[in-house]
Amino acid sequence: MVASNRGPLSFALDESGKPVPAGSAGGLAAALHPLLEDSGATWVACAMSDADRMATAEGLMTERGLRLVTVQPDPTTYRMAYDVVSNATLWFVHHHLFDLARRPRLDHRWAVAWDAYRDLNASFAAAVADAAGEGATVLVQDYHLSLLPRMLAEKRPDLRAVHFTHTPFADPSFLRVLPKAVARELLEGMTGGHAAGFHTRGWEQGFLACCADQGVEAPRTFVSPLAPDPDYLAERAASPRCVAAGRRIEEMLGGRRMVLRVDRVDPAKNLLRGFWAFDELLRARPEFRGEVVLMAMAYLSREGLPEYLAYGAEVEHAAQRVNDVWGTEDWDPVVLDVADDPDRSFAALTRYDVLLVNPLRDGLNLVAKEGPLVNTADGVLALSREAGSFAELRDQALEVNPFDVAGTAAVLGEALDMPADARAQRAAALRALVSERQPGDWLADNLGAVVDG
Amino acid sequence: MVASNRGPLSFALDESGKPVPAGSAGGLAAALHPLLEDSGATWVACAMSDADRMATAEGLMTERGLRLVTVQPDPTTYRMAYDVVSNATLWFVHHHLFDLARRPRLDHRWAVAWDAYRDLNASFAAAVADAAGEGATVLVQDYHLSLLPRMLAEKRPDLRAVHFTHTPFADPSFLRVLPKAVARELLEGMTGGHAAGFHTRGWEQGFLACCADQGVEAPRTFVSPLAPDPDYLAERAASPRCVAAGRRIEEMLGGRRMVLRVDRVDPAKNLLRGFWAFDELLRARPEFRGEVVLMAMAYLSREGLPEYLAYGAEVEHAAQRVNDVWGTEDWDPVVLDVADDPDRSFAALTRYDVLLVNPLRDGLNLVAKEGPLVNTADGVLALSREAGSFAELRDQALEVNPFDVAGTAAVLGEALDMPADARAQRAAALRALVSERQPGDWLADNLGAVVDG
Numbered sequence: 001m002v003a004s005n006r007g008p009l010s011f012a013l014d015e016s017g018k019p020v021p022a023g024s025a026g027g028l029a030a031a032l033h034p035l036l037e038d039s040g041a042t043w044v045a046c047a048m049s050d051a052d053r054m055a056t057a058e059g060l061m062t063e064r065g066l067r068l069v070t071v072q073p074d075p076t077t078y079r080m081a082y083d084v085v086s087n088a089t090l091w092f093v094h095h096h097l098f099d100l101a102r103r104p105r106l107d108h109r110w111a112v113a114w115d116a117y118r119d120l121n122a123s124f125a126a127a128v129a130d131a132a133g134e135g136a137t138v139l140v141q142d143y144h145l146s147l148l149p150r151m152l153a154e155k156r157p158d159l160r161a162v163h164f165t166h167t168p169f170a171d172p173s174f175l176r177v178l179p180k181a182v183a184r185e186l187l188e189g190m191t192g193g194h195a196a197g198f199h200t201r202g203w204e205q206g207f208l209a210c211c212a213d214q215g216v217e218a219p220r221t222f223v224s225p226l227a228p229d230p231d232y233l234a235e236r237a238a239s240p241r242c243v244a245a246g247r248r249i250e251e252m253l254g255g256r257r258m259v260l261r262v263d264r265v266d267p268a269k270n271l272l273r274g275f276w277a278f279d280e281l282l283r284a285r286p287e288f289r290g291e292v293v294l295m296a297m298a299y300l301s302r303e304g305l306p307e308y309l310a311y312g313a314e315v316e317h318a319a320q321r322v323n324d325v326w327g328t329e330d331w332d333p334v335v336l337d338v339a340d341d342p343d344r345s346f347a348a349l350t351r352y353d354v355l356l357v358n359p360l361r362d363g364l365n366l367v368a369k370e371g372p373l374v375n376t377a378d379g380v381l382a383l384s385r386e387a388g389s390f391a392e393l394r395d396q397a398l399e400v401n402p403f404d405v406a407g408t409a410a411v412l413g414e415a416l417d418m419p420a421d422a423r424a425q426r427a428a429a430l431r432a433l434v435s436e437r438q439p440g441d442w443l444a445d446n447l448g449a450v451v452d453g
Numbered sequence: 454m455v456a457s458n459r460g461p462l463s464f465a466l467d468e469s470g471k472p473v474p475a476g477s478a479g480g481l482a483a484a485l486h487p488l489l490e491d492s493g494a495t496w497v498a499c500a501m502s503d504a505d506r507m508a509t510a511e512g513l514m515t516e517r518g519l520r521l522v523t524v525q526p527d528p529t530t531y532r533m534a535y536d537v538v539s540n541a542t543l544w545f546v547h548h549h550l551f552d553l554a555r556r557p558r559l560d561h562r563w564a565v566a567w568d569a570y571r572d573l574n575a576s577f578a579a580a581v582a583d584a585a586g587e588g589a590t591v592l593v594q595d596y597h598l599s600l601l602p603r604m605l606a607e608k609r610p611d612l613r614a615v616h617f618t619h620t621p622f623a624d625p626s627f628l629r630v631l632p633k634a635v636a637r638e639l640l641e642g643m644t645g646g647h648a649a650g651f652h653t654r655g656w657e658q659g660f661l662a663c664c665a666d667q668g669v670e671a672p673r674t675f676v677s678p679l680a681p682d683p684d685y686l687a688e689r690a691a692s693p694r695c696v697a698a699g700r701r702i703e704e705m706l707g708g709r710r711m712v713l714r715v716d717r718v719d720p721a722k723n724l725l726r727g728f729w730a731f732d733e734l735l736r737a738r739p740e741f742r743g744e745v746v747l748m749a750m751a752y753l754s755r756e757g758l759p760e761y762l763a764y765g766a767e768v769e770h771a772a773q774r775v776n777d778v779w780g781t782e783d784w785d786p787v788v789l790d791v792a793d794d795p796d797r798s799f800a801a802l803t804r805y806d807v808l809l810v811n812p813l814r815d816g817l818n819l820v821a822k823e824g825p826l827v828n829t830a831d832g833v834l835a836l837s838r839e840a841g842s843f844a845e846l847r848d849q850a851l852e853v854n855p856f857d858v859a860g861t862a863a864v865l866g867e868a869l870d871m872p873a874d875a876r877a878q879r880a881a882a883l884r885a886l887v888s889e890r891q892p893g894d895w896l897a898d899n900l901g902a903v904v905d906g
Contacts, residue, residue, distance in 0.1 A: 096626065099552030100813055100856070101720030101764065107733055107858040173549065173624050176839075177856040267554030280560055311554065360553055386629075403553070403630040405560040 001132055003124055003148060004141035005082070007045025007070070008033040008063055011055040019055040028141060028166055031226060031366065035443045038065030044127050046120075047072045048082075069131050071123045080116035082144070088305055089113075089178075090143045090186075094167045095268040095361045096174050106179055114182055118147060121189070125151035132159055137450050140193065142166045147185065150192025160450040161193030164224075167363040168388070169198060169206040172213035187216040195220040195449035199364040200388035224445035225392060227437035228370045237350050237374045245347035252335070253293055259412060260352035260379075262297040262345045262367050263359075265338065267311050270360045270384070270402050271298060275318040275334060277358075280409035282326045282333060290331045292416065294322075294356075295348055299340035312338075352379040354415040357387060358402045364388035368397075372430040378423040380415040381430060382408075392437075396430040454585055456577055456601060457594035458535070460498025460523070461486040461516055464508040472508040481594060481619055484679060484819065488896045491518030497580050499573075500525045501535075522584050524576045533569035535597070541758055542566075542631075543596045543639075547620040548721040548814045549627050559632055567635055571600060574642070578604035585612055590903050593646065595619045600638065603645025613903040614646030617677075620816040621841070622651060622659040625666035640669040648673040648902035652817040652841035677898035678845060680890035681823045690803050690827045698800035705788070706746055712865060713805035713832075715750040715798045715820050716812075718791065720764050723813045723837070723855050724751060728771040728787060730811075733862035735779045735786060743784045745869065747775075747809075748801055752793035765791075805832040807868040810840060811855045817841035821850075825883040831876040833868035834883060835861075845890075849883040 006029045012022035029045070036043065047053045047070045055061055056070040073081070089110075092098050104110070125148055128138055138161045140148045149161040175183050187210060190196050196219050198204040204221050211218040236242060249258075259278070263269040278294045298315065302308040319336040326333045337344070349355070349371045357368040365387040372381055372393075383390055383397035390397065398411045418426075459482045465475035482498070489496065500506040500523045508514055509523040526534070542563070545551050557563070578601055581591055591614045593601045602614040628636050640663060643649055649672050651657040657674050664671040689695060702711075712731065716722040731747045751768065755761040772789040779786045790797070802808070802824045810821045818840040825834055825846075836843050836850035843850065851864045871879075 097554055099555075101550055101723070102552075102725060102767070104856065105726070105729060105858055106856060106860070107729065108737070111859055171624055171626050176854070179857040179860050180854055270554070272555060273558070276558060276560065284561070314555070401629070401633055403557065403559060404632040405558055406564055407559070407632050 001042045001044065001128060001136050001138045002032065002036060002141065003044045003128055003138060003145055004029060004032070005046050005086070005144035006048060007043055007061075007068060008036075008066065009055070009061060009068065010048065011051035011060065012049075013051045013054075019051040019058065019060060022051070032141070034229060034232065035439055036066060040065060040067075042067040042069060042131050044069040044071060044124060044131065046070070046078065048078070067131075069127050071120075071127050073120050073123055077116045077119055080113035081120040083304055084110065084113035085117040086144045087302055088307065090146070091167065091268075092307075093170045093174050093177060094143060096170070097267050097360070098174075098177065100177070104177065118185075121145055121147035121151060124148050125155055128152060128159075129155045132156060134158055135160070137162065137447060139164065139446050147189030150189045153192045162195045162197060162446050162449050163190050163193050164197040164446060165203060165207070165363070166199065167203075168361045169203040170210060171206050172209050175210045176213070183210075184214050184216060187211055187214055191216055191219045193219060195222060197222045197224050197446060197449060199223070199225045200391045202391070203363065203388065220449065222445060222449050224442050225364055225388065225437065226366060226442045227434070227439050228366060228373060229439045230373055230435060233370060233374050236346060239343075241343040242347045242350070245341070245344045246351060249295075249344070249348055249351060256290075256331075257292045257353045257416065258348070258351060259292060259294045259354040259356055259416075260297070260348050260371075261295070261356045261358075262349065264301045265298045265308065265312050265315055266301065267307065268360050268362060270358050271296065271315045272318050273402060273405050273408060274356055274358055275315075275322050276405045277408035277412060278334065279322050279325065280406055281412050282322070284409060285413050288413075288416065289326060290328060293332070294334045295352075296334065296336045297341075297345040297348060298336060298338055300338050346374070350374050350376050353377055354380050354382055354412060356382045356400075356412065358382070358384045358400050358408060359387050360384075360402050362387040368393060369434045372427065372434050375427065378420070378427040380418055380423060380426065382411050382415050393430065393433055396426050396433055454495045454497065454581060454589050454591045455485065455489060455594065456497045456581055456591060456598055457482060457485070458499050458539070458597035459501060460496055460514075460521060461489075461519065462508070462514060462521065463501065464504035464513065465502075466504045466507075472504040472511065472513060475504070485594070487682060487685065488892055489519060493518060493520075495520040495522060495584050497522045497524060497577060497584065499523070499531065501531070520584075522580050524573075524580050526573050526576055530569045530572055533566035534573040536757055537563065537566035538570040539597045540755055541760065543599070544620065544721075545760075546623045546627050546630060547596060549623070550720050550813070551627075551630065553630070557630065571638075574598055574600035574604060577601050578608055581605060581612075582608045585609060587611055588613070590615065590900060592617065592899050600642030603642045606645045615648045615650060615899050615902050616643050616646050617650040617899060618656060618660070618816070619652065620656075621814045622656040623663060624659050625662050628663045629666070636663075637667050637669060640664055640667055644669055644672045646672060648675060650675045650677050650899060650902060652676070652678045653844045655844070656816065656841065673902065675898060675902050677895050678817055678841060678890065679819060679895045680887070680892050681819060681826060682892045683826055683888060686823060686827050689799060692796075694796045695800045695803070698794070698797045699804060702748075702797070702801055702804060709743075709784075710745045710806045710869065711801070711804060712745060712747045712807040712809055712869075713750070713801050713824075714748070714809045714811075715802065715824075717754045718751045718761065718765050718768055719754065720760065721813050721815060723811050724749065724768045725771050726855060726858050726861060727809055727811055728768075728775050729858045730861035730865060731787065732775050732778065733859055734865050735775075737862060738866050741866075741869065742779060743781060746785070747787045748805075749787065749789045750794075750798040750801060751789060751791055753791050799827070803827050803829050806830055807833050807835055807865060809835045809853075809861075809865065811835070811837045811853050811861060812840050813837075813855050815840040821846060822887045825880065825887050828880065831873070831880040833871055833876060833879065835864050835868055846883065846886055849879050849886055
């Protein structure tokens with residue numbers, strides 16, 4: 001069994017108000033879906049919208065080879081649990097994003113939202129307990145469901161739950177921001193299962209340090225980074241839509257070199273310093289003016305949260321400012337594309353000269369692995385040392401301190417300066433590194449974590 | 454010898470443009486001055502203003518029983534080293550204050566400021582090397598002079614330098630915000646002396662963890678919290694000016710109970726959540742409306758930094774908002790006093806019912822120790838667990854999670870509810886705890902740190 005906030009299917013309402021499939025589910029669910037196809041697994045997930053709720057009622061939540069179970073919290077509970085706690089608190093805690101002098105404001109209203117988060121986890125526990133066969137293994141995904149492993153242990157001691165964290169895990173000083181009882185409840189929730197997994201050693205260590213700091217006994221832990229599927233990526237790169245999108249990108253570039261980034265617009269992704277660093281590069285290295293374009297494929301998300309609206313506006317402003325300072329009649333230094341166009345993003349990945357992945361803190365960052373697999377231009381990867389994938393790719397990536405704007409500019413310059421043979425050598429080595437793990441390894445590690453536990 | 458940014462004397466210009474003593478030096482220098490009076494020590498410090506520079510030129514920088522040596526950086530160097538690096542970067546790093554998605558912006562301008570910081574430390578090294586006798590011990594104070602111990606070791610290997618940090622020390626993930634070479638230079642600067650001291654175990658551990666994270670060999674470390682001088686405090690409490698200020702406070706209170714805070718207006722001091730918590734208290738506990746006053750003695754500082762101007766405005770707004778919501782014709786719930794009136798602050802310390810000390814992160818917090826010594830109302834100490842003094846006072850203070858607004862309100866309620874006998878018992882025990890260390894212990898620990906080193 002799998003339990004995650006978002007399921008493999010999502011729906012939207014068409015003009016007649018009928019629920020219709022809404023394209024890719026995105027995020028984590030999109031990465032896990034191929035691993036579970038035809039597995040016969042039961043996948044428990046939330047109805048996240050009215051369309052999802054209607055689709056469930058009409059029996060549309062079905063998928064070949066999977067059994068889908070939908071949790072249907074009332075919209076207010078869901079908004080408080082998902083927006084206020086999961087995305088505006090836990091995401092910020094694990095990514096160290098709070099401007100601590102001002103946020104969070106953990107007042108009586110927040111306490112109500114925490115109750116909603118607990119209720120939502122309890123709804124999952126009820127749904128899983130109801131659907132699970134004797135002794136089943138339950139793979140619990142991410143920070144939305146931190147409390148679920150302990151709840152399952154209490155409700156159904158025969159089950160074996162594995163919690164996997166796809167984000168970073170907070171350092172002790174950031175977890176201590178939460179009310180003491182909440183921090184303990186969170187850790188005790190996660191430690192109630194058979195094992196807890198992370199994408200990299202650093203986040204595992206953070207979790208263990210938090211357990212020690214709060215006096216909570218740690219469960220078995222393991223490290224298992226997700227890997228992209230090379231066959232799927234190759235197929236997709238060859239698709240007519242991607243090829244067409246690639247042609248349009250070539251036309252736009254007009255023979256110029258391309259620095260690329262592909263991210264959700266999220267403060268953790270550090271888009272601002274990407275633009276500031278590009279500005280520093282153009283200031284320090286006049287020979288690149290008119291010759292290089294920073295393409296930022298930056299799709300908006302979580303637009304219901306004021307933090308994200310504000311950040312989105314700052315991102316647009318920072319991009320525009322580079323163009324105002326350095327742009328010429330026939331050259332926009334920065335092309336910011338906030339449309340969520342997966343084909344275009346994917347086509348750009350095949351073509352970049354430099355891929356800039358500079359998050360402040362990132363659970364893994366799958367783009368840093370997908371890019372090298374599909375890129376055909378011997379592109380260089382400039383990778384934040386605070387991304388989970390840095391642990392795997394550090395030997396063949398250029399290291400970026402994401403906070404250091406001048407340093408990031410220097411790395412971009414180094415990447416653009418690199419001779420063709422060095423680029424080719426590095427790109428080949430990077431492809432080999434990325435290919436060391438297969439998508440199925442992650443699933444095997446999760447299932448294996450309960451065997452001796 | 455002692456080296457610190459600020460010296461024991463500071464000057465201002467009178468109407469005729471003549472430098473005249475400017476009252477108390479404030480901060481760290483004020484705490485160290487009594488320990489060094491008549492010691493015959495040489496104290497090396499900066500001329501921080503034109504008045505200081507003129508006073509030096511006119512031979513006014515002299516003090517009984519001390520030899521004063523003044524470092525005179527040019528104003529631009531000083532502004533970059535002191536404002537940009539020390540106060541707007543290192544202070545923020547050690548206190549975890551950055552809104553990391555947006556700040557700091559470590560660009561080419563910041564790199565110039567770092568050079569200025571290095572130059573200022575080098576000016577100190579030259580002045581100390583010039584003034585120091587063979588084999589002298591040099592007590593280097595605080596984050597303004599992180600590079601001085603190594604510079605001295607290179608210039609004058611016969612000297613024995615002890616660095617003492619009066620702030621918290623950053624966790625590794627926050628020190629990593631600095632450019633890699635800068636983080637290493639900083640640690641190597643501090644580790645170049647014979648020993649490095651901290652106010653509490655937690656900051657010492659942070660420093661050691663940073664050394665390990667950056668691959669820098671740690672020096673000998675020690676923990677030695679400063680203690681206030683009970684005799685000096687008693688004398689001051691009995692002074693006519695304090696007694697008069699106390700009478701005015703009593704009149705203003707009109708028999709109501711008093712929650713007090715005394716801080717610089719600094720984001721680390723967490724004034725906003727103090728007001729939010731008081732608002733929560735009045736919301737949750739109607740019986741306190743009209744009966745309790747929050748006196749906030751909050752003196753402005755570092756007003757040259759935009760971060761402090763913005764925070765100051767937010768503080769005033771938050772205080773005003775509580776009064777707008779809950780105030781009545783004859784009751785202002787919050788009295789915010791931004792005038793730096795030490796007599797008034799001191800008089801308030803003798804009188805509080807509850808002393809709220811809720812910093813986000815604080816090297817020691819001497820007010821948390823001074824208050825219990827001079828208070829005559831069996832006042833309760835509500836103390837942040839993130840203040841250095843919490844390690845010493847935790848058994849007799851009420852623990853505050855400074856980020857938890859609802860929790861802080863609950864602690865204030867608990868303090869106000871406490872029966873008289875419990876308050877008296879706790880206040881006596883707290884005085885005993887605070888009195889366990891004497892001011893001279895800190896100096897002895899610092900001097901002792903070089904004996905076997």
